[in-house]
Amino acid sequence: MAERRAGAAPDLIPATAMQESLWWVHQRARNRSVYHLTWRLAVDQPLDxxxxxxxxxxxxxxxxALRTSVVRQADAVTLVVAPRIVVxxxxxxxxDPGPADPGTLLRLVAEEVHAGPMEPETAPLARITLVRVGDRHEVLLTVHHVVLDGWAVQLLVGELSEAYAAVREGRAVSFAxxxxxxxxxxxxxxxARVDGRWDKSLAYWCDALADAASAVLEPDLPGEVASGAPGAILRYGFSVEAGAGIAALARATFATPFAIILGAAQLVLARxxxxxxxxxxxxxANRMTARxxxxxxxxxxxxxxxxRVTDADTVAGVVGAARDGMWQxxxxxxxxYPVVFGALPEETRTALGDPAPLxxxxxxxxxxDLRLGAVPATLLPSPNRAARADLAMSAWEADGGYLAEIEYHTGRYRESSVLALLHDLDAVLADGGAEPQRTVGSFxxxxxxxxxxxxxxAVDADRAAGPLPESTDWQRVVATWTDVLGGPPAGPDVDFFAAGGNSLSALRLVDALAADGQPAVDVVRWLGEPTPRRLADLLGNGSQSAPAESTLVGLRDGPGPHLHLVHGAGGSPQDYQDLLAELPEHWRVTASRDSAELPTVPALARRYQADLDAAGLVPDLLGGWSFGGQVAYQMAADQVGRRPALVLLDSAPPxxxxxxxxDVRQRFDTFTENIHRALDLEPDAPRPRVTGGTEPAxxxxxxxxxxxxxxxxxxxQPVPTALLAHRWRSYERHVRASAEYVHDGPVDTPALVIGADLLDxxxxxxxxxxxxxxxxxxxxxxxGVLHSAAVALVAAAVIDFARVAAARG
Structure with a gap:
């Protein structure tokens, strides 16, 4: 949680070229957590x-950096430093993890914490989460790469450890x-951008990269090339023989471990x-000075x-060339790199790729020797679920050997291909170290x-291509697109950047659309889906509004009595599956789902009834569990003339x-219980307790x-986080609707009230x-009304009530 303290105005600083580039990538990324960095630190005791x-x-x-936000102002990306932020x-x-493996649960929690939103325009772009599963503890430090790199995170952990030790010992936090x-x-x-300081080095790069093309692993799968695509992390420990090979090659070539690993990678890719x-x-790291x-x-x-790697070269020769190239x-x-990349010919940029594939x-x-104060800490594998590139490998020294983590695009590569690369690299380091004069061609x-x-x-190229609508807004989009990119879009759903656009031309495009007093298009909203169709939508008249989707769901057809059910708080028609199985097969059963997302019981009742009327359906019985019973009651109250009989399953009166x-945490506990019962989980299934955050509670x-x-x-029992979030928001909305719902009645219709937790x-x-x-x-x-053996008793009561209600006419 964070609270910005009022006072001096924040300081405004131009973002660096790398930060500016990363800001654009963040806006376009499929998964915006792709540039989150999370250090998972396992500790053997709880921290103070x-x-x-x-x-x-x-x-x-x-x-x-910890008080910095990154925003776009006009055509520039700017750093905004707050004078103070309370965190x-x-x-x-x-x-109790119950049947869950504690290590697996800790990893999954870390992945969710890592993926939590962290938007560049909202400081602080760093957070600490303490996690406990049973008696196992982890500290998760998550930062956004736009303000901190890996070197800086290591510095931060070191200073945080010193500060924590000082506080624990009763000393003031201070540094030299x-x-x-x-x-x-x-x-x-x-x-440096404007004073010519980079000119000599820029000329070097343009010469060094003339006609260059990136090495690319042959993909196993047809996934689209995109930053933030689905990814996974694989940690690998190099063999003892590979470690010995690195040491031997270092003695033979005077190269650093990085140059040796780079040379070995170049050899593997060449072969x-x-x-x-x-x-x-x-x-x-780009840190050449002590400062x-x-x-x-x-x-x-x-x-x-x-x-340049040929079959006749030796391992020592390849490593020596990598050493010399590294110094250059x-x-x-x-x-x-964005400055270098922008100065290269278009053909070279295409061949190198953006982002670089490897x-x-x-x-x-x-x-x-990581620690937090006096508490030792172990760095665990990164919890990324997104990939910056095809493959991104980091290597480091650990316990006298070498470890590596590869973040890879799971839409393009199988784990077996990543392991094959690592095994080849391991073998080259081991065998090449044992025999530095061995030739490349012998591997x-x-x-x-x-x-x-x-x-x-794009994977969906066929969908992207096609004819374009002809409205006024579409004509503006096509004309502006043509002016910026030199040709019209190939279809309504083509990707602007895949069609040759870049960050500067994106700004030109949206600025041109805002000419002549037209409303401006929010470029950040467009970057999430940079297509002509999305542009037209943002202009306001790009497409006609789609008709409202019906809330009506058919659960079973039949000639017998018609029962219509309304979902519970945060629930769905699926929650009635056990009840449905106990009802006679000839019954017709329909249900209402909360696709309308309306805020009050009367509004939901009107919408659900309207969709029943539109389908020409007149239920014999109308009901629901919990909150659903209240909505059903209001639907019956709104009826003029004959009303359906009501079935209220442990529904609180209005x-x-x-x-x-x-009380939001208690409501979330109830929501958790709903989800567990809906999934028929055992009572000892793990339940989380969360504290902290930005809300007052x-x-x-x-x-x-x-x-x-x-x-x-x-x-x-995996459920996508986005789906759970939607159901939680629905649950909260329904709880609030129920809290404000008052109806004095009377509603003249037969009714069955099933009581479980209801008071007399x-x-x-x-x-x-x-x-x-x-x-x-x-x-x-x-x-248990819907999710236990009691559901058979509930069904029997409903069947008997339907018979009596039908007899009454």
Whole structure:
């Protein structure tokens, strides 16, 4: 949670070229968590939460990057540094994992925490979440890459540890020196753009990358090339023999471990089909001075390492060339890659690809001797679910050996292909170290690669192409698109960037559409779906409004009595499946679903009745469980003339009640119970408890829903987080609608009231609103009415009531 303190105006700083590029990628990414960085730190004891909060606040006060938001103003991306932000911590607890494996549940919770929204325009772009599953503890530090790189996260963890130790020992948090403000670095970068400081290095890169083409692994699957595509993380420990090979090659060639791993990767790719001209992306820290090495911020850069590898070359020769190329690359690494990429010919940009398909980085001894104060910490595998590129590999030193993590695009590659690359790399390091004069041509590899990436083709290209509508707004879109890209769109759903657009031309496009006093198009809203159709929609008249979708659902056809059911709070027609199975097969059963998302009981009742009328249906019985019974009651009350009989399944009478504003966590517990019963989970299935967040009640809705999704997945009942979030929002809306719903009746129609958790006083309140209803108690709880053995008793009561109601005419 965070609260910005009023006071001095925030400082405005031009974003660096790398930050600006990443901001654009973030807006276009399929999964916006793709540039989140999360360190999973396992600790063997709970931390002092109050002390950690003081230490975390000290970090935010100390470093500009932790108070920075990244916004677009006019045509520029700008850093906004708040003078102070008050922060807090989040906590997730699962007291008893039940049948779930604790390690699996911790991983799933970390994935959900990592994926939680973190929009660049809202500082702080960093958060800490404490997680406990049973007696196992983790600390999750999540930051947005637009303000911090991996080097900076390591610095942050080190300082946070010092600050936590100081607070625990009763000392003031202090450091030997004040930090260099990131704004100083950003302003230096802005000056370098215009003062010619990068000209010599830019010329070097244009020469070094002339006619270059990226090495690309042959894909296994037809997934579309896109940043933020579905991804996975694979952690790999290099063999002892590979570690010995790195040491031997270092002695033979005086190369660093990174240069050796880079050379081995170039050799594997050359043998796999990409050679002899091999180009891969290399992520560098770009910190050449002591000042920059101590800077908390985003300084990292992307360079392209290009090498010539032939079958006659030796392993030592390839590694030596990688060593020399690395020194050249580092000497010119200060020029941001977006500047380099923009200066290259279009053919070269296409062949290299944006983003670069293969990325390598070396993290040195990262993760060694980690601790938070006196508490040792272990760095666990990253919880990413999205991929920046085809493959992005980071290697580092650990416990006398070497580890690697590969983040890969699961829509293009199977895990087996990623493992094949790692095994080939391991073998080259081991065998090449044992025999540095061994030739490249003597290695056989399982990896398959090629050179140059074909222009991206959308999987749904057939859908994207096609005729364009001819409205006035569409004519404006087509004319402006043609002016910016040199030709009209091939169809209403083509991707602007796949058609040759870039960030600057995107701005030109939306600015041109706002000419002549027309309303401006929100470029950020458009970037999520950068198509002509979305542009036309944002202009306001791009497409006619679709007719409202019917809320009516058929559950069973039949000639017998017609029962219409209304969903419970946050529920759906599927919740009645057990009841449906107990009803006679010849009964016709329909239901209402909450696709209309209306805010009150009367509004829902009118809409559901209208859809029944539109279908020409007149139910014999109308009812629902819990909240659904209230809506059914209002539907009957609205009827003129003959009303259907009512079936109210443990529904509270419409007397209204006060809904405490700070009771949201208790409501979420009830919602969790609903979901567990709907999925028929065992009573010991894990249930999360979440605290922290930005709401006054200290409840983070997204985190609570995400951890519930993690708990369900851990017991092999996965429900997409987005679907759970939708159902939770519906549940909250229905609870609020129920709280304000008052109806004094009477409604003159036969009625059956099934009571489970209802009080006798509530049955009396129903009697006053229905005349003379039939009441029947069932020996179960509120949830068991639909999801236990009691449902057979409920069905029997409904069947008998239907017979009596029919006899009454």
């Amino acid at each position: 939460e109050a002390a950690l909060l003081v230490a975390w606040q000290a970090m935010v006060d100390r470093h500009e 807090g911590l989040h906590r997730v607890e699962v007291d 020196a004040d930090p260099v403000p990131f704004s100083t670095y950003a302003r230096e970068q802005a000056a 796999a089909g990409a050679g002899p001209d091999v180009a891969v992306g290399v992520v560098t 920059d090495q101590a800077l908390l911020g985003y300084t990292a850069n992307l360079c392209v390492a290009r090498a 690359m580092l000497a010119h690494q200060a020029v941001p 990325l390598l980085s070396y993290l040195g001894p990262i993760g060694t 056989d590899v399982a990896t398959r690669a090629r050179t140059g990436r074909a222009a991206p083709v 007397v209204g009640y006060e809904l405490p504003a700070d 200290g409840f983070d809705e997204r985190l609570a829903v995400g951890t519930l999704a993690a708990c369900l997945a851990a017991v092999r 006083a509530q049955l009396t309140q129903w009697a006053a609103r229905l005349g003379a209803p039939r009441s029947q108690r069932i020996g179960t709880d509120h949830f």
